[in-house]
Structure formats: structure tokens, C-alpha cells
Amino acid sequence: MSMHWYVARRVAWAVVATYLILTITFGLLAVAPGDGQTAFAFQAATEGGDVDEARETFDEITGRDEPLLTRYSNYMVNMATFNWGWSFTRNQPVMDAIAAAYPYSLMYAVPATLISIVFGYAIGLYSATHQYTLTDYVGTFTAFFGISIPNFWFGIMLILVFAVDLGWLPSYYQTGRGVWTLANAKQLILPVVVLSTGAIAGNMRYSRAEALEYVHADFVKTARAKGANDWRVLVRHIFRPAMVPLMTILVADILGLLFAGAYITEVVFQIPGLGLLSYRAIIQQDTALVMATTLVPVFIAIVGNLVQDIAYTVLDPRIDYGDR
Amino acid sequence: MAADTQPDTGASERFEDVEWDELGGLGLPRRTQVLVVTALAYVAAVAYDVFVTDDAILSGTNWLFVLTLLVGVFFVVWPLVENRRLTAYYWRRFKKNRAAVVSAVYLVVVFVVGTFGPLLLAKPELNVLAAYQPPVFLSVDSTVPTTCVGQSADGLCHGTWQYPLGTTSDGKGIAKLVVFGMRVSMQVGLVTMLIVVSIGTAVGTSAAYFSGLVDEVLMRYVDIQQTFPTFFLFLIVTYLFKPSLFLLITIFGFLGWGGIARLVRSEALQRREESYIRAAENAGASDGWIIRRHLMPNVSNTVITAATLLIPSFILFEATFAFLGLTDPSTPSWGQVIASGRGDLDSAWWIATIPGVFLFFTVLAFNFVGDALRDALDPRSEGEA
Numbered sequence: 001m002s003m004h005w006y007v008a009r010r011v012a013w014a015v016v017a018t019y020l021i022l023t024i025t026f027g028l029l030a031v032a033p034g035d036g037q038t039a040f041a042f043q044a045a046t047e048g049g050d051v052d053e054a055r056e057t058f059d060e061i062t063g064r065d066e067p068l069l070t071r072y073s074n075y076m077v078n079m080a081t082f083n084w085g086w087s088f089t090r091n092q093p094v095m096d097a098i099a100a101a102y103p104y105s106l107m108y109a110v111p112a113t114l115i116s117i118v119f120g121y122a123i124g125l126y127s128a129t130h131q132y133t134l135t136d137y138v139g140t141f142t143a144f145f146g147i148s149i150p151n152f153w154f155g156i157m158l159i160l161v162f163a164v165d166l167g168w169l170p171s172y173y174q175t176g177r178g179v180w181t182l183a184n185a186k187q188l189i190l191p192v193v194v195l196s197t198g199a200i201a202g203n204m205r206y207s208r209a210e211a212l213e214y215v216h217a218d219f220v221k222t223a224r225a226k227g228a229n230d231w232r233v234l235v236r237h238i239f240r241p242a243m244v245p246l247m248t249i250l251v252a253d254i255l256g257l258l259f260a261g262a263y264i265t266e267v268v269f270q271i272p273g274l275g276l277l278s279y280r281a282i283i284q285q286d287t288a289l290v291m292a293t294t295l296v297p298v299f300i301a302i303v304g305n306l307v308q309d310i311a312y313t314v315l316d317p318r319i320d321y322g323d324r
Numbered sequence: 325m326a327a328d329t330q331p332d333t334g335a336s337e338r339f340e341d342v343e344w345d346e347l348g349g350l351g352l353p354r355r356t357q358v359l360v361v362t363a364l365a366y367v368a369a370v371a372y373d374v375f376v377t378d379d380a381i382l383s384g385t386n387w388l389f390v391l392t393l394l395v396g397v398f399f400v401v402w403p404l405v406e407n408r409r410l411t412a413y414y415w416r417r418f419k420k421n422r423a424a425v426v427s428a429v430y431l432v433v434v435f436v437v438g439t440f441g442p443l444l445l446a447k448p449e450l451n452v453l454a455a456y457q458p459p460v461f462l463s464v465d466s467t468v469p470t471t472c473v474g475q476s477a478d479g480l481c482h483g484t485w486q487y488p489l490g491t492t493s494d495g496k497g498i499a500k501l502v503v504f505g506m507r508v509s510m511q512v513g514l515v516t517m518l519i520v521v522s523i524g525t526a527v528g529t530s531a532a533y534f535s536g537l538v539d540e541v542l543m544r545y546v547d548i549q550q551t552f553p554t555f556f557l558f559l560i561v562t563y564l565f566k567p568s569l570f571l572l573i574t575i576f577g578f579l580g581w582g583g584i585a586r587l588v589r590s591e592a593l594q595r596r597e598e599s600y601i602r603a604a605e606n607a608g609a610s611d612g613w614i615i616r617r618h619l620m621p622n623v624s625n626t627v628i629t630a631a632t633l634l635i636p637s638f639i640l641f642e643a644t645f646a647f648l649g650l651t652d653p654s655t656p657s658w659g660q661v662i663a664s665g666r667g668d669l670d671s672a673w674w675i676a677t678i679p680g681v682f683l684f685f686t687v688l689a690f691n692f693v694g695d696a697l698r699d700a701l702d703p704r705s706e707g708e709a
Contacts, residue, residue: 017551024552025560032564144695148688150640152647153662153680156669160677164670171669260555264644279648282563290563294556302551 085288105273112195120203128211146201155268172270417700424696427689438506451495458483459490504656512642513635519577528588550582625701632694636687
């Protein structure tokens with residue numbers, strides 16, 4: 001099977017998966033008892049409006065009085081055209097709310113990703129080439145610490161030590177301090193540390209295991225016999241083949257880890273990014289916003305998986321396309 | 325296997341001449357007999373609880389927990405006791421890893437205290453007068469608690485043995501909350517693991533054994549399931565339906581087995597080519613028999629290791645959702661206590677800290693034990709760290 005055919009099939013599969021997920025979500029929405037109508041009516045009542053009228057308005061906006069099939073096709077068309085609905089708690093289209101929120105998520109997620117890749121791979125490679133040394137044990141222990149510590153509790157403990165006791169860093173995020181300022185950097189330190197700890201541990205384990213496969217490989221021994229120095233062996237003969245699986249793991253797994261981790265990090269540090277937006281929407285029963293903010297990471301995961309699989313086939317000549 | 329059903333055959337009689345049916349068939353081993361009786365009793369008890377009585381004897385989660393414990397006794401403890409030599413061999417390999425031995429002891433304590441503690445202790449109760457008491461041996465400025473239960477001296481309120489780990493902002497004893505939280509964590513971890521392992525192993529071995537269309541359909545389904553991040557699915561479901569521990573266990577259990585299924589499939593594909601499978605096929609064994617008696621036991625080491633490493637992730641998920649307040653508020657989870665202490669970090673640091681320490685060490689211990697099990701159970705991992 002040619003590579004193009006494989007890629008085409010894989011892309012088609014991603015489209016099918018997206019379609020299925022949207023359908024399942026619609027199904028859940030259709031059968032669920034609580035979908036925000038009460039909250040909408042309650043909000044109308046607190047603002048001095050009529051409750052029954054609000055309920056009708058809600059039904060009209062969401063199209064709940066129409067037959068199921070019409071609702072389904074409307075829903076699908078709206079989803080496909082990025083017309084994802086209206087957030088009544090924020091009085092703006094859902095898309096605008098997301099557009100306003102995501103820069104805040106990027107502000108700490110990008111540094112955290114970079115740090116976790118650089119440190120994770122560096123420590124992992126070092127551990128693999130210096131197996132059973134003190135540094136290797138320290139590294140392994142750090143990895144266990146990183147994957148075991150609950151993100152939210154780690155965040156709270158860091159706040160307790162560095163914000164409450166020592167007073168060095170602010171305990172929660174405040175907007176309006178600019179992007180490239182020292183004040184902003186200071187309040188991003190703790191979120192970046194929390195988010196990257198778990199990811200560093202994950203990367204480290206992967207890269208150590210992956211590099212170990214090549215440390216004792218014949219071609220590495222040959223290179224050493226021919227007089228290549230340690231650095232050259234590490235970079236040219238171990239790191240290069242290990243890169244392929246590491247690159248691809250990075251895309252999907254790190255995305256997933258960061259998204260779930262980011263959710264909790266934003267709630268702990270009150271960063272007004274996608275996670276906090278979604279969390280507030282859940283608490284305030286803003287259905288359209290809940291759906292949009294949870295579906296965005298799901299779609300990113302699908303695209304991530306797609307990119308991972310394609311990258312794998314492009315980067316590794318040994319892959320056989322016939323075997324998926 | 326069944327030594328107690330050995331037939332009394334004459335010396336002249338040859339093996340082929342034995343009339344097995346006259347001797348009561350092959351006879352079931354004692355473990356199977358007890359297992360069948362216990363299973364029937366369990367089903368009867370659940371049916372009685374669901375259909376006959378109005379007031380529930382146990383909640384759905386607790387019934388599942390009982391089931392998990394029974395499965396653990398029959399499929400882990402019993403075989404280990406029966407095969408003492410193998411157990412001793414595993415133990416020798418396992419105890420090389422000291423951190424794992426300490427972790428295992430810690431986990432046994434958490435398990436026993438968490439399972440039986442809540443039966444003996446009363447539920448922690450609201451008591452505004454006893455709010456913000458510091459843990460025993462520690463003290464806090466007397467302005468923090470409204471009234472000091474222990475000794476009060478030099479403007480400091482000292483902790484008492486009445487509340488060994490202090491109290492929360494509504495006066496619940498943290499020691500008690502920790503014990504109740506142990507049960508929640510153990511239930512989530514073990515029950516979800518049981519569901520995931522059962523489905524994952526069944527799907528993985530079937531896909532590998534039948535191959536062809538069955539394999540394609542099952543693995544395509546796994547692909548879809550794996551693309552949907554469970555964390556966000558649970559967010560949607562918990563938003564649309566009433567959240568509960570039972571819902572969390574079901575969602576993570578019934579949608580989280582994809583990884584195990586893939587792992588088991590790749591392992592079973594190798595086993596399928598072994599000659600003992602061919603021999604069984606030629607002897608006329610049915611598909612179900614081969615899967616149950618030849619494939620599953622031979623992939624079990626892989627499964628047990630992967631399962632141990634899955635438990636901590638379920639515990640972390642539960643704690644995270646409890647922390648976010650997206651689970652049933654009446655479930656006394658560690659995550660919930662941590663969340664309740666978040667606002668009092670500057671005055672009562674112990675509320676958020678202590679349950680988190682237990683959570684962290686429980687997750688860490690499971691990771692250590694899982695890692696050591698991989699080294700002990702997997703014969704191929706010899707010589708590797």
C-alpha cells in the first residue's frame with residue numbers, strides 16, 4: 001500500500017471519528033435532563049424577567065420544540081460552520097469567548113511544553129546512557145514524583161510555600177498586567193512549574209526507555225569501536241533513531257496531558273483561559289459554552305492523533321502501511 | 325489439577341479404558357465449586373437488594389466493591405496460596421525492590437483501614453465549635469479557631485488527641501475524613517480497574533484469537549474510544565446528569581479499557597502462534613476454552629502490571645473531579661477536603677495539606693508496586709531496571 005493511500009485513509013478516519021463524536025454529544029444533549037434551561041430561566045428571573053417567557057425563549061433559541069431530526073441536522077450544520085451558539089452568562093457568541101480566553105492558556109502552556117520537552121528528554125537520555133548511576137536513580141525518583149503528585153494539590157502547596165509563607169510570588173493570576181512584563185512572568189512561574197512537572201516526568205520515562213533500546217545496539221557498538229566520542233554517539237547514533245517515536249508521542253500524549261492538566265491549573269491559579277472558562281460555564285449551567293469548551297480539546301486530540309500517525313509513517317521508513 | 329477427584333483405577337485398566345462419566349465426569353476443582361456458590365449468593369443478594377427490599381443494603385458502588393474483593397480473593401489470593409512455590413519465587417523477585425515492599429505495606433494498611441474503618445467509625449459531623457483545630461502536637465494562633473478544644477496557652481491553641489489531624493472549617497475531624505477518603509479512593513481505583521481489566525482482556529484476547537473481521541471491528545471501535553479523552557467526556561456527562569461516584573466508575577470503567585485491550589491484543593497475538601495453542605486446537609478444544617484456559621492465563625502477567633499502573637490514574641481523576649466540586653458532595657473524598665482548605669491556606673494550612681499527603685503517597689505507592697511487579701512477573705524484563 002502506498003503512503004498516500006494510507007494518509008488519505010487516515011484522514012478519512014479522523015473525519016468519521018469527528019462525526020461520531022458530534023453525534024454522540026447530540027445524543028447526550030437530547031436525553032439529558034439538565035441542559036441549562038433552568039439556569040437560563042433563573043437568570044431571567046433574577047434580572048426581573050418572566051420565568052415562563054424565559055423558558056420559551058430558551059426553547060426557541062435552542063430549538064428544543066422542533067422534531068429531533070431537524071434539530072440534529074441544524075446542530076450538525078451549526079457545528080460544521082463554527083456557529084457554536086450563544087453564551088448567555090457572558091452575553092457574547094461562544095466563539096468570541098473562546099477567542100478571548102485562549103491567549104491566557106497559551107501564555108503558560110507554551111513555556112510548560114517547551115520546558116518539559118527540553119528537560120524531559122535531556123534527563124531521560126542522560127539516565128539511559130548513565131544507567132545505574134546515582135544520577136539515574138535521582139532521575140527515576142524524580143519521574144515517580146512527577147507522575148504521582150496530584151497537579152491541583154501541588155499547585156496549592158506551591159501557593160502555600162511561595163505565596164503565603166515566603167511571599168515571593170502572587171498566589172493567583174490577575175489580568176491587566178500586560179503580556180511581556182516582569183509582573184506577568186512572575187505570576188506565571190507557579191502554573192508553569194505545576195504543569196511541566198508531570199510532563200517532564202512522562203517525557204523522561206519515554207525517552208529513557210526509548211534510548212535504552214539503542215544504547216546496546218550493534219550500530220552504537222560499531223560507532224564506538226570506530227572511535228566516535230561519547231557526544232557523537234549520543235547525538236548521532238542514539239538520539240536520532242530514538243527521535244522518531246519520541247516526536248510522535250509528543251504530539252498526542254503531551255497534548256492530552258497538557259489539556260487535562262491545564263484545566264485544573266487554571267482553576268487553582270484563577271487564570272482566565274479555556275479551562276477556567278469551561279469550569280465557570282459548568283458551574284453556571286451555560287450549556288453552549290460547556291459544549292464548545294469541552295469539544296475544542298476533543299477535536300485537538302483527534303487532530304493530534306492524526307498528525308502523530310502521519311508523522312510516524314513519514315519519519316520512520318521501517319513502518320509497514322498495511323498494518324495500519 | 326484436581327487431586328481429590330482422582331479415580332480409583334485398577335492396575336490392569338488402561339487410561340483410555342477409564343469411564344470418566346461413571347466417575348462423575350472430570351469433576352470441578354474446589355475453587356470452581358466455591359466460586360460458583362459465592363457467585364450465586366452474590367447475585368441473589370444483589371437481586372434481593374434491588375427487587376425485594378426498599379431500603380438499600382449497600383449502594384451500587386459498594387456492591388461493585390464487594391464484587392471486586394470477591395474477584396480478588398478468587399483470582400489473585402487463592403491461586404497464590406495454592407501455588408506456594410511460585411508465590412515464593414515472585415516474592416523473592418518482588419522484595420528486591422525495597423521501595424515497593426514499603427509501598428505494598430502502606431497500601432495494605434490503607435486498604436484495610438479504608439475498607440473496615442468506615443464500618444466502625446461514625447461519619448464525621450459538622451461541629452462549628454470545633455472548627456479549625458490544629459493537629460495534635462502543633463499549635464496555632466488562638467484567633468484562628470472560634471473555641472479551642474485543647475489547651476490554650478500564651479495566645480496559642482494546641483491540638484488534642486480528640487482530633488489527631490486537626491479539623492476543617494466546619495469542625496469535621498480530618499483523621500476521620502482521611503479514613504473515609506481511603507475507602508473512596510480504594511473503591512474508585514480497584515472497581516474501575518476490575519471493569520477495565522475484564523473488558524480489555526476479553527476484547528484483546530478475542531481480537532487476537534479470531535483475527536480477521538472480529539479483530540478489525542473491535543480495534544476500530546477501540547480507536548474511536550481512544551480518541552475521545554475520558555476527562556472531557558466525564559465533564560460533559562457530569563454536567564448533563566447528576567454526578568455520583570457510581571457514574572464516575574462506570575464512565576472510566578466502560579470507556580477506559582482501550583489501552584489494556586491493545587496491550588493484551590499485541591501480547592496475545594504472539595501467544596497465539598505458540599505450539600500449545602495449536603495442540604489444544606488439534607485436540608478439539610472450543611474457541612472459548614482456548615481463550616479462557618490458554619490465552620488469558622498467559623497474558624495475565626502483562627495485564628496485572630498494566631492494571632496496577634492504571635489504578636493511580638483513576639484515583640487521581642476522582643480526586644481531581646472531587647476537588648473541582650463535580651462529584652456527589654456527600655461522598656467524603658480527599659479531593660473535596662483539599663478544596664475546602666483552599667481558602668484557609670494562610671490560617672489553617674493543615675486542611676489542604678494532610679489529605680493531599682495521603683493522596684500523593686497512595687498514588688506513589690501504586691506506581692512503585694506496579695513497577696516492581698513488572699520486574700517480578702515479567703520473565704523477559706530480567707536484567708533490566
